[in-house]
Amino acid sequence: MFLCLNEDEKLKMIPSCDDMRCVLSYIRMPIRVVLFLTLTGLCVADSTGNLALGAAVVQSSTIYGGEAQRAVDGNMDSNWYHAACTHTNAERDPWWRVDLGQVYRVTRVNILNRGDAVPERINGAQIRIGNSLKNNGNNNELAATVESIPAGVIKTFDFKSIKGRYVNIVIPRSYGYLTLCEVEVFAEKYTPTYVPRNLALGAAVVQSSTIYGGEAKRAVDGNMDSNWYNAACTHTDMERDPWWRVDLGEVYEVTRVNILNRGDAVPERINGAEIRIGNSLENNGNNNELAASVESIPAGVMKTFDFKSIKGRYVNIVIPGRYGYLTLCEVEVFAEKYTPTYVPRNLALGATAVQSSTWDAGEAQNAVDGTRDSNWYDVSCTHTDAERDPWWRVDLGEVYEVNRVSILNRGDAVPERINGAQIRIGNSLENNGNNNELAATVVSIPAGETKTFEFKPIKGRYVNIIIPGRNEYLTLCEVEVFADKVE
Structure with missing residues (x-):
């Protein structure tokens, strides 16, 4: 059973809706009517919402x-x-x-x-x-x-x-x-026209390393170009057991994965890759169940791997047992049906983030990319300039009853900079959202550790982290936001 928000922000049940991407899109935008279409299993809506928002x-x-x-x-x-x-x-x-x-x-x-x-x-x-x-x-x-x-x-x-x-x-x-x-x-x-649902499209992704600008998200951007030089493919460093992972956000019974291989050169690098699916992040998800092994994929070809259904939230592609590069031009994931297994959902993951200023490559989005690396020099953390009352804000897209925020602090140096930070939650953008209700204050977070702040539910769309009252840098390596009622 899933929940969608109607125009009055009341929760409505949609029984057996298989299209989770549809449900998630309705959670983040206003809807006048939400219906269930029995014959197709799709969510149907007469919607006045902006369909492009966050797509x-x-x-x-x-x-x-x-x-x-x-x-x-x-x-x-x-x-x-x-x-x-x-x-x-x-x-x-x-x-x-x-x-x-x-x-x-x-x-x-x-x-x-x-x-x-x-x-x-x-x-x-x-x-x-x-x-x-x-x-x-x-x-x-x-x-x-x-x-x-x-x-x-x-x-x-x-x-x-x-x-x-x-x-x-x-x-x-x-x-x-x-x-x-x-x-x-x-x-x-x-229009209830059947369209095969690629669950990976636009989902949160991460990989073992990144070089030459070959970001993990290139494999889920819908771009079917297989030429690396057109900035269309991912690229890890030369390393032992390189891997890439997509988070589907929910547990599905996955039955098929498509992989588009690099077309301009070195197609043999994909040989021996494994597709692994499951719910564990032990060993970065690479210990999950083996779905299929890649013998080879011709240059520029998208190959389909069908297998018995495997329940999982995470789909990994890893090249085990050797040093090499991993390059993926597109990955598509398809499921037999949605399995309504509860998995706590980080509302901040992949959401839109902004901050008071940006120093070097410390973009606000670094704190919601799903990367658990706490080393600033790996370009995995945010970084403002030194300024009065530095702040960072994530837009959840809809109003939630937020009751928990987790913050991963910088691990390589200066962990004390986070001391005194405030978590504020609400619906106002007055003073950039920093006047919203105070949820918690950070006394300290040890270097490289994640600290969870639990509090009474606060209704809000915006979650701010601000260091008030002093000149300081604000650095966040990851921020996770959870709500009382999401599904």
């Missing part, structure tokens, strides 16, 4: 840190220099795509244009909607064309309903940059 996104290229996710993070700041907007490279036909996860009758798209400069770059962009990923989705039906959008303005494009899972924004027949500060997608109603 999986990808774009043709990324420069200056302008990640595709910035356009679906709910941040309505139109100043590029505030790290609020996407940014492709200067290229032919630049594009951006959001995967709604299911097929909807899309009727409206809102685009917030860059406000600080060059608003004319959006001129001529097309909105395309459909179910095909041919030409990266840019061949789908044309919904609207952008003549222009004034600087810093959000413009609404209404059109006849178009059935589609993918919404693309592309500037065709032109060489230039594509920058989007926010994109919102609205639908007339859900």
Whole structure:
């Protein structure tokens, strides 16, 4: 049994809903009606919510840190220099795509244009909607064309309903940059068309190490490009037993995993990899049940591994018993059915985070990426500048009754910097959320240790950690948030 939030934020039961991605999307956005469709086992909704909020996104290229996710993070700041907007490279036909996860009758798209400069770059962009990923989705039906959008303005494009899972924004027949500060997608109603559900798409991922910018999340971004040089694939360092792991967020009866191998070179590196599935994080999940072994995958080919169903939340790909690199261009995970086994859910994992300032590579998102490394030099922790009242905030996307927060402190040096930090929870963004209710105060956390703070439930969407009253750095290696009632 699962819970969805209706428009009045009351909890409603949806019996036997197999589509957990659907349920999770409804937990984080307002819904007028939530129904259960007996014949298909899918959640059905007449939704006025923004379907793009927090959804999986990808774009043709990324420069200056302008990640595709910035356009679906709910941040309505139109100043590029505030790290609020996407940014492709200067290229032919630049594009951006959001995967709604299911097929909807899309009727409206809102685009917030860059406000600080060059608003004319959006001129001529097309909105395309459909179910095909041919030409990266840019061949789908044309919904609207952008003549222009004034600087810093959000413009609404209404059109006849178009059935589609993918919404693309592309500037065709032109060489230039594509920058989007926010994109919102609205639908007339859900269309119960069957779409195979890749449970890994956009899920939280981590790997044993990262070099050459080959981040773990590249394998769950929906990009089917197998050319490493197009920034499309993961890449670990040369090491013993390299591994990669996706957290499905819930326990499923997994029956199939697809792996897209690198296509431009060294396809033999994947040989001998193992797919392991289970609920344990012992040995980083690499001791879980063996589902399948990879003998080989031809260059640029996606290979399917079918096996008897294995219950698990974590899917690992590991190359055991030798030194080597692990590179994955895409991993897809499919399940027979959802198993309603309770697993405490970290609401902060993969959520949108922001902080008062950023020093070096200590981005706010580092604290919600699922990495348990407490060494700052492994680029696994956040880091503000030295400033008065430094703060960090995570947006849970919906209001929860939060009753527990865990903080992993820096382990390699200066653990005392966290002393005196406050955890504040609420729904207000006055003073950046730092005026919300005080949940707990951090006396101290030993170097490299995780400390859990339990307190009476506090209703809130925003969880802040702030060091009040002094000039200091704020560094967080991981923050986990749990609620009284989630499922």
